[in-house]
Amino acid sequence: MAGNTxxxxxxxxxxxxxxxxxxxxxxxxxxxHFNTDDGMVHAVDGVSMHVHEGETLGIVGExxxxxxxTAFTVMRLVPIPxxxxxxxxxxxxGRDLLKLSNAEMRAIRAREIAMVFQEPMTSLNPxxxxxxxxxxxxxxxxxxGRKEAMDRAVEMLKLVRIPHPEQRVKDYPHQFSGGMRQRVxxxxxxxxxxxxxxxDEPTTALDVTIQAQILDLLTDLKERMGMAVMLITHAMGVxxxxxxxxxxxxxxxxxxxxxxxxLFANPRHPYTQGLIRSIPRIDTAAIEKKRLEAIKGVVxxxxxxxxxxxFAARCPHAQPECxxxxxxxxxxxxGHSAACIFAELPASKRPPRSIDxxxxxxxxxxxxx
Amino acid sequence: xxxxxxxxxxxDALAGGAPSRPQARWGTEAWRRFRRxxxxxFGTIILGLIIFGVLVGPWLWKVPINDIDFNARLAGPSxxxxxxxxxxxxxxxxxxLYGGRISIAVGLAAMVIAILFGVVIGAVAGISSGKVDAALxxxxxxxxxxxxLPLLLLIIYLFRDSLKNIVGPEMxxxxxxxxVIGGFRWMPVARLVRAQFLSLREKEFVEAARAxxxxxxxxxxxxxxxxxxxxxxxxxxxxxxxxxxxxxxLSFLGLGFPPDIPTWGxxxxxxxxxxxxAPHWALFPGTLIFLTVLSINYLGDGLRDALDPRKxx
Numbered sequence: 001m002a003g004n005t006x007x008x009x010x011x012x013x014x015x016x017x018x019x020x021x022x023x024x025x026x027x028x029x030x031x032x033h034f035n036t037d038d039g040m041v042h043a044v045d046g047v048s049m050h051v052h053e054g055e056t057l058g059i060v061g062e063x064x065x066x067x068x069x070t071a072f073t074v075m076r077l078v079p080i081p082x083x084x085x086x087x088x089x090x091x092x093x094g095r096d097l098l099k100l101s102n103a104e105m106r107a108i109r110a111r112e113i114a115m116v117f118q119e120p121m122t123s124l125n126p127x128x129x130x131x132x133x134x135x136x137x138x139x140x141x142x143x144x145g146r147k148e149a150m151d152r153a154v155e156m157l158k159l160v161r162i163p164h165p166e167q168r169v170k171d172y173p174h175q176f177s178g179g180m181r182q183r184v185x186x187x188x189x190x191x192x193x194x195x196x197x198x199x200d201e202p203t204t205a206l207d208v209t210i211q212a213q214i215l216d217l218l219t220d221l222k223e224r225m226g227m228a229v230m231l232i233t234h235a236m237g238v239x240x241x242x243x244x245x246x247x248x249x250x251x252x253x254x255x256x257x258x259x260x261x262x263l264f265a266n267p268r269h270p271y272t273q274g275l276i277r278s279i280p281r282i283d284t285a286a287i288e289k290k291r292l293e294a295i296k297g298v299v300x301x302x303x304x305x306x307x308x309x310x311f312a313a314r315c316p317h318a319q320p321e322c323x324x325x326x327x328x329x330x331x332x333x334x335g336h337s338a339a340c341i342f343a344e345l346p347a348s349k350r351p352p353r354s355i356d357x358x359x360x361x362x363x364x365x366x367x368x369x
Numbered sequence: 370x371x372x373x374x375x376x377x378x379x380x381d382a383l384a385g386g387a388p389s390r391p392q393a394r395w396g397t398e399a400w401r402r403f404r405r406x407x408x409x410x411f412g413t414i415i416l417g418l419i420i421f422g423v424l425v426g427p428w429l430w431k432v433p434i435n436d437i438d439f440n441a442r443l444a445g446p447s448x449x450x451x452x453x454x455x456x457x458x459x460x461x462x463x464x465x466l467y468g469g470r471i472s473i474a475v476g477l478a479a480m481v482i483a484i485l486f487g488v489v490i491g492a493v494a495g496i497s498s499g500k501v502d503a504a505l506x507x508x509x510x511x512x513x514x515x516x517x518l519p520l521l522l523l524i525i526y527l528f529r530d531s532l533k534n535i536v537g538p539e540m541x542x543x544x545x546x547x548x549v550i551g552g553f554r555w556m557p558v559a560r561l562v563r564a565q566f567l568s569l570r571e572k573e574f575v576e577a578a579r580a581x582x583x584x585x586x587x588x589x590x591x592x593x594x595x596x597x598x599x600x601x602x603x604x605x606x607x608x609x610x611x612x613x614x615x616x617x618x619l620s621f622l623g624l625g626f627p628p629d630i631p632t633w634g635x636x637x638x639x640x641x642x643x644x645x646x647a648p649h650w651a652l653f654p655g656t657l658i659f660l661t662v663l664s665i666n667y668l669g670d671g672l673r674d675a676l677d678p679r680k681x682x
Contacts, residue, residue: 075580109582117580122573127595127677136591137581188581 023050024228025196030088032073035081039304043069045252051196056222056229058243058260060236064299066252067232071198075115076105111141114189118201120182124173130184131169134191141192156187160217179210183217190221198230203238215242236279240264248272251310252302254329258336268338270315273347317342317350402675409671412664419661423469432460434467434631443647453649455639464631465653471626472613472633473661475547479612482551484605487558488594494559495566496589509556517553524549525624542626546619550612558604565597599673606669610662633658
């Protein structure tokens with residue numbers, strides 16, 4: 001942590017391969033743990049990732065794998081206590097967000113990093129019109145006048161393609177549908193022209209057509225406004241459509257990181273391979289009449305984990321050395337790295353599983369079915 | 370302003386003739402909703418008439434409140450004395466007009482104090498978890514469990530004379546009674562506000578506001594308090610009623626205003642010995658207290674609904 005001053009010039013980063021511009025956001029070895037009655041839950045346990053200017057980074061993983069906690073830690077919105085940021089740093093344009101005072105952090109929120117939440121139905125204050133809510137953000141950060149801020153609200157609604165924005169600014173949240181509210185949330189998040197917008201499962205609560213519209217809108221706005229997007233989701237389909245680079249998380253750790261095309265074409269971690277196999281495919285399913293594959297077992301408990309690969313309990317190729325030590329994330333090709341001892345081997349050449357489930361480093365939440 | 374967003378050029382073009390008429394005022398909208406609440410409107414009119422009456426009345430009805438006339442003792446309503454007279458032949462209408470000022474002022478002022486204390490204490494307890502919350506709730510429970518009447522006696526006994534010397538007898542008793550009544554009625558409000566805060570502060574819109582850079586104070590003032598006002602308004606209207614009645618209780622015990630100051634509670638108390646021969650004496654103040662309390666309750670009901678935009682009206 002202490003020796004990070006040189007990093008910005010040299011680009012000496014653990015996961016970023018090859019020379020490139022200094023990333024906008026660089027999370028290094030972040031550890032967010034939660035203190036519970038049963039012990040420490042290692043929700044985020046040594047996560048590193050970075051986002052470049054103007055890029056869309058997808059973060060994918062099952063529920064409880066730590067994607068949202070990572071995002072909330074970046075925004076410094078995790079409740080402390082029970083949460084504790086045990087280690088790591090979050091470099092944002094040369095500053096460590098974890099070292100900022102609360103007031104400095106407040107100035108960064110919305111102006112530089114904004115966030116859109118999963119649940120649009122409850123993310124707006126029911127007692128104010130949406131115009132007032134957007135204007136509030138503008139007035140808070142830009143010391144704009146009431147009229148000026150309200151004009152900006154109309155402009156933002158127009159930007160997120162809400163019809164008749166001049167009338168709609170005066171409406172209350174309950175007069176909007178879920179998809180419209182998510183647009184309003186995006187408008188609020190973008191109202192101060194942030195450099196990075198973190199979307200925490202922005203489409204999970206919406207139906208499929210609206211999902212596509214919101215994703216299109218996000219991609220479009222990203223290009224028009226030149227901002228970076230950190231898109232958290234559990235849907236591989238969303239990632240494939242939207243992201244340029246993908247980080248796959250499992251049980252509080254990054255298990256694979258790759259450009260989106262590379263990840264789908266050539267997944268190296270068994271977990272990623274399982275995820276991709278579990279996407280329903282209309283072409284092969286219709287012909288072969290195969291059952292949709294699922295990753296067997298469940299996400300392990302993150303309570304006081306022991307060293308070793310956390311996917312070992314569910315991995316079809318797990319070996320004794322997998323549970324001896326945590327396999328580090330290592331480069332496979334340019335911009336592609338995976339945390340698996342067999343990262344270089346194609347799936348067909350990997351040996352079958354040779355340990356039983358009880359040897360897994362994390363408490364065996366459920367035996368391998 | 371537009372220049373700060375790269376996309377603005379297109380947006381401005383699209384927005385082109387966007388009319389920049391002022392946003393519908395929040396007050397207008399609330400008033401529109403309030404008007405639909407017939408009982409609340411009725412309550413407001415009655416309350417308005419009563420307040421107008423006690424404010425303007427004493428200037429129009431020039432009969433002195435302490436003009437003793439033994440020839441007209443306990444007389445029923447007549448043209449000379451619209452509300453009749455009491456056992457000393459004093460004109461009840463004049464006394465009611467004068468006393469109404471005090472009763473309503475006591476009720477409103479005590480309500481304001483109770484709400485102010487309650488909201489502040491409840492808000493602080495609700496937003497800060499742990500020790501501060503626990504300490505404030507202990508304080509609330511302590512006040513709730515205090516034997517109120519003996520304490521009231523003690524406080525009034527201790528401070529009445531010194532306050533009288535500072536601000537005069539009438540004002541002194543007024544301040545004392547308002548503080549005593551208000552100071553013993555904030556606890557339910559504090560608990561209400563705290564309970565509201567505990568559930569509201571976990572809501573996504575609070576988290577969203579925090580994610581967009583709102584400070585804790587702003588979260589409380591802009592997002593939590595407005596959302597928890599509904600029950601507080603209702604509690605406030607009940608407090609006005611309770612304060613008017615508490616004032617008459619204190620007068621009954623000889624601790625309120627001196628007997629020569631005719632508050633509604635005092636008049637009612639004096640009338641109780643003559644219920645069989647002069648029922649009008651008790652009926653008029655009783656009816657007015659009842660009407661005031663009822664209309665304030667309706668008013669609060671209407672306010673709560675009018676200020677809640679989710680309510681479809």
